[in-house]
Amino acid sequence: MAGRVRVIMVSVNPASALKPGARVAVVAPASSFDRDAFEAGLAVLAGRYQPQYRPDIFSRERYLAGDDARRADELTAALADPAIHAVFCARGGYGATRLLARLGGGAPPGAPKPLVGFSDVTSLHLWMQAYGRISIHGPVLTQLARLGPAAHQRLFDLLENPRPAPALRGTDTFVGGVAEGPLLGGNLSVVTRLLGTPFMPPLDGAVLLLEDRGERPYRLDRMWTHLKLAGVFDRIRGIVLGEFTECEDKDAPWRSTELLRELAQATGLPCAAGFPIGHGEHNEAVALGARVRLDADACELRFLQAAVG
DSSP states (O other), rough: OTOOOOOOOOOBBBBBOOOTTEEEEEEEOOOOOHHHHHHHHHHHHHHTTTTEEOGGGGBBTOOOOOOOOHHHHHHHHHHHHHHHEEEEOOOSSHHHHHHHHTTTTSSSSSSSOOOOEEGGGHHHHHHHHHHTTTTTEEOEEEEEEEEHHHHHHHHHHHHHHOOOOOOOEEEEEOOOOOEEEEEEEEEHHHHHHHSSTSSOOOOOTTTEEEESSSSOHHHHHHHHHHHHTHHHHHHHHHEEEEEEOOOOTOOSSSSSSOOOOHHHHHTTOOEEEEESSSSSSOOOOOEEEEEEEETTTEEEEEEOOBOOO
16 A cells, blocks of 8 residues: 555635734534633634624524524625635534525635634535635634644644645554545544535545544444445545544443544555544644645645645
């Protein structure tokens, strides 16, 4: 497997680079959130840009940040507003997938602009990639203040610098080899939920990013098997595994890492694990939809395309 290169070219439409002081929107497309964590993340964001949000962002309906109509209107308004240069999500959790049917089955409104978030926001990222948009798999507002200055700076650089981001390194090679293609994916649970829907972008030739939190090993196995049965591993070129936090069986004599290694090896695709992406202490921002080169032997993910132009 070592030395093999698989390549695909993809046409994407990058957003314009931000400048410090740019106006940005904060939206809550999924779960309701802790107000203190929101305010702490907002302070970090306000140190670089001019964030704005609607008063109804603090709405609650069961486990959601208000009803579907409110959340969909907030998101589409922020994307369509030409005075807004990026959109940051307050929290993941659950609920973004519920909005997809309300988005009209078409492209995101307005000119391309970065959407920043992760976890449940994966569904919105995949929707954007289905229309050739680049978006940012990065911290939500309620996570932002818990991350260090280096993670903040990487996010800001990704939004402002029209050059590819510095490479990221993982910790473990599951299957050796090299693959090139657009980086797609995000949260494993959400990726599997979009299989068979019109909101999943073409996966042919992609490098698939996966991460998750709080899923016991048998659930990881079930979701991975879903990807296999759906033919995903016959279409993609490589696999990047971020952090899988709180995914252990309490009394098991083995770790979920062993399961993921076994599942990855069965695909035969270049795969490296342990990248600082996801729900852990280090959630480094990456550009989804942009071309990358995965060198699984070196545990290196190199970015070949910038997030902004």
